[in-house]
Amino acid sequence: MPQYLAPGVYVEETPGPRTIQGVSTSTAAFIGPTRFGPTSGRPELLTSYADFVRIYGDAVDLDFGGGPLPNYLALGVKGFFDEGGGSLYVMRTYAYTTPGTPGQDHGFAVVPRDTSGPAQLSVRARFPGRAGNLRVVLTLRAGTNALASTPAGTKTLTRVREFDTVWATRQSPNESGVFVVRRDTATGGWTLVGGFELPLDEATAVYPLTALVEVQHPTVDPTGLPAFGAPQAIGEFGFDPRAVGTGISTVLTANPPTRRGALTVPIALEGVAGLLDADAPADSLPTAIALALFDNEILGTSGSATAPLAARQRVVTLGGGTDGRVPGVTAYQGDPVGFDDYQADPTALPFNGLVAFESVDDISIVAAPGSATGWVAGAAGLDAAHAIADSVIDHCERMVYRVAALDTPPGQLPGEALDFRNQRSSTHAALYYPWITVSSPTDGSRVQAPPAAYLAGIWARSDNSRGVIKAPANEVVRSALDFETRLNKAQQELLNPQGVNCLRFFPGSGFLAWGARTISDDPEWKYLSVRRYFNFLEKSIDEGTRWVVFEVNGPALWDAVRHTVEGFLFDQWKSGALLGAKPEQAYFVRCDASTMTADDLDNGRLICVIGVAAAKPAEFVIFRISQWTATQSA
Structure with a gap:
């Protein structure tokens, strides 16, 4: 009960009559x-x-x-x-x-590599079935040169984030390769970590790298012959597993962190853990993934704006999937x-x-x-x-x-x-x-x-x-x-x-x-x-009276329950779902001392008795016709 300790006006909200909302049946x-x-x-x-x-x-x-x-x-x-x-x-x-x-009847293929690459990666359809014999198209995407000069004359990077994978070049000596962008937490300076040492001031170009992943599902053409459907883009990803949500190996995993990822990404990348030796630094994993997916020849097109699309793609066709x-x-x-x-x-x-x-x-x-x-x-x-x-x-x-x-x-x-x-x-x-x-x-x-x-x-x-x-x-x-x-x-x-x-x-x-x-x-x-109408009634009343649980089991509650159910059934009668010329002929609701014993009350049971006269379908429509002789009075 609220307390009234000082003179004044007190406004209180009191609950109105409860209603029952009909549930969906479709x-x-x-x-x-x-x-x-x-x-x-x-x-x-x-x-x-x-x-x-x-x-x-x-x-x-x-x-x-x-x-x-x-x-x-x-x-x-x-x-x-x-x-x-x-x-x-x-x-x-x-x-x-x-x-x-599990995994045996999934579409599967090994990503091809040249002889200079690391251990091989493989692609497996996330789910079993012949429809898992997908065509996977990996396209290397290279951004514009991220290397810039500071007012002090030193070099820095723009439009990159830590753990991004890049293709970097220098003129003397003429070298290029895949690197991971790191940032010094103390100075804020950028560094490139890769297969060889490359100070940022010696770099001539730095191109951010990503992989666009597309899949084509096997189907049949209008004549019934096997064909592949239109390419569907899965996403554009980086190569570092530490970039949660954007790293290709974290998104294309056997068990994605979200249900949405499991349903929208139909393939998984396998073999990432075997690319590096146990004592290899973690910074070398992104470069190993990039080299396993795209060999040096494809990665070398990063700085060429005129390289044809086919030169930047790798196509992997999965096989072995069965129903x-x-x-x-x-x-x-x-x-x-x-x-x-x-x-x-x-x-x-x-x-x-x-x-x-x-x-x-x-x-x-x-x-x-x-x-x-x-x-x-x-x-x-x-x-x-x-x-x-x-x-x-x-x-x-x-x-x-x-x-x-x-x-x-x-x-x-x-x-x-x-x-x-x-x-x-x-x-x-x-x-x-x-x-x-x-x-x-x-x-x-x-x-x-x-x-x-x-x-x-x-x-x-x-x-x-x-x-x-x-x-x-x-x-x-x-x-x-x-x-x-x-x-x-x-x-x-x-x-x-x-x-x-x-x-x-x-x-x-x-x-x-x-x-x-x-x-x-x-x-x-x-x-x-x-049968379906009673399912509708029972479930609607079930869900619409859950507020009753743990209330004080007395006459006030019984009246509230009875009025709530009667209001719902009255609407059903008005809609024509129940028989009877008057509501009392269509249904009854009893919830009082006559429906519960002392034992019921002691054990916390509230019992409400409901009866309804549901309308039945006119399955047999019968018209009785007889001849009628007209009379003079008629």
């Missing part, structure tokens, strides 16, 4: 193999297909050793955004060719203890597979595009598809407020799709059939894509335009060129009662999502919109 999470990108760490929020391509590679086919397979996750990401999705998290799964050998083995259910489930990768970042390693999504609170839709193929044919593939689907469902049920969007395997008949659905019942999953024919973003060819990722985008679109209570059906599948199978009414009558959501073609209307059920055998939760 944020999705996809898991599966990609061409490139991190295999551990907290998932990144993507807001466009371009974001996905920048981190995880494009939609070029994958190859697990048995020939090319469609890149279903990339197709699904593009479909999600094309269908109206706006927020997406992605987690990559990967299985090394030889388990337990690994078929990712199994273990890769999808995640391993917070035994997982390992090339980065070996202890803070990122526990976040892999579906486990990584547990650290993200705002996810409400989860899908594993393409996992229904099992990635291999036959019974083994079907068993793997069931196991992965079960893992996704288990994750959603464990996280409570999430729903899984599932695919049937490709090429199935309606009876086979029904058999696949009957393997599992869950109130937190919806199954879609058949697959969608879409246009490949790489070459424009027609390709069959699993529908769940596209439907996740439709869920998000429907939520944003109509609200989560609206069943995400009778919605156009914008990306569809066709469906793998065009179902008729009789076939849907077989599938719909069992919770297989069908995609249908109707002349004049086009390609539509024509089902919105869960795969639950509980009639109370058979509608997808009801």
